[in-house]
Amino acid sequence: MIPEPAPTVRELLAFYLEAGVDCALAEEPIDRLAEIDAPPPSPRTPPVEAPRPVAAPAVMRGEAAPAPDVAIASAREAARTAPTLEALRELMQGFEGCALKHTATRLVFADGNPQARIMFVGEAPGRDEDIEGLPFVGRSGKLLDLMIGAIGLNRTTAYIANVIPWRPPGNRTPTPQETQICLPFIQRHIELVNPDVLVTLGNPSTQTLLGTREGIMRTRGRWFDYDTGGRTIRALPTFHPAYLLRSPSYKRLAWQDLRSIAKALAERAV
Numbered sequence: 230m231i232p233e234p235a236p237t238v239r240e241l242l243a244f245y246l247e248a249g250v251d252c253a254l255a256e257e258p259i260d261r262l263a264e265i266d267a268p269p270p271s272p273r274t275p276p277v278e279a280p281r282p283v284a285a286p287a288v289m290r291g292e293a294a295p296a297p298d299v300a301i302a303s304a305r306e307a308a309r310t311a312p313t314l315e316a317l318r319e320l321m322q323g324f325e326g327c328a329l330k331h332t333a334t335r336l337v338f339a340d341g342n343p344q345a346r347i348m349f350v351g352e353a354p355g356r357d358e359d360i361e362g363l364p365f366v367g368r369s370g371k372l373l374d375l376m377i378g379a380i381g382l383n384r385t386t387a388y389i390a391n392v393i394p395w396r397p398p399g400n401r402t403p404t405p406q407e408t409q410i411c412l413p414f415i416q417r418h419i420e421l422v423n424p425d426v427l428v429t430l431g432n433p434s435t436q437t438l439l440g441t442r443e444g445i446m447r448t449r450g451r452w453f454d455y456d457t458g459g460r461t462i463r464a465l466p467t468f469h470p471a472y473l474l475r476s477p478s479y480k481r482l483a484w485q486d487l488r489s490i491a492k493a494l495a496e497r498a499v
């Protein structure tokens with residue numbers, strides 16, 4: 230049998246890209262294959278049970294990944310107890326219930342002005358956001374900046390976050406379980422920001438936050454009521470900027486949505 234030729238560097242790089250290894254994070258290379266031979270960590274001795282503060286979430290630092298329903302319940306409990314955005318950010322930093330946290334470089338919490346009257350919510354951070362720790366800083370973020378700039382907004386007058394705060398490896402679609410685990414956090418996030426207008430960017434954000442199964446072609450440009458828990462606000466789905474980069478002909482419809490957003494903000498201005 231003729232042996233297969235060794236893969237070329239180009240083929241190996243293509244494989245790494247498909248596997249989600251698409252950015253260099255350190256100056257020095259790390260030999261991950263050598264880690265396989267490293268001795269396994271010694272079995273953990275069970276910790277002495279310490280009394281748990283009443284509001285502490287069940288799934289926190291140092292604990293093994295829980296079953297999804299436990300993680301969802303824990304996220305709900307944790308999110309509910311966060312009195313401020315800073316407390317919410319800290320809770321999310323310490324939350325161990327979502328496996329995405331372990332493959333992401335860092336938490337991507339939010340950007341913009343938390344006092345803003347408008348909040349945009351996308352799906353999940355990509356590679357650039359994972360590196361910088363801020364939402365929408367890559368190519369689609371540049372387009373989002375242009376879109377909001379077209380109606381006189383920018384990151385000092387708008388607030389931006391994602392349903393999922395950790396980058397899924399290789400930018401894969403988050404699983405329904407991952408989305409459900411992260412949902413209580415973004416819901417509490419919206420409640421704490423308390424905007425007048427919520428804009429969901431793209432299908433996953435729209436379906437998750439507005440509880441609809443309809444696709445973005447049907448939902449975009451249509452106003453929904455969104456219950457923050459404290460009050461009902463107006464929510465408008467529009468196209469995700471990444472989709473507009475792939476399908477620029479839909480920018481015309483996105484412009485209609487943006488005008489509708491500007492009108493809603495003007496109507497409610499005090």
Ligand code: URA
Pocket residue numbers: 351352353354355358363364365366367369370391471
């Ligand atoms: N796409 C998103 O949905 N969110 C980001 O932060 C970047 C790209």
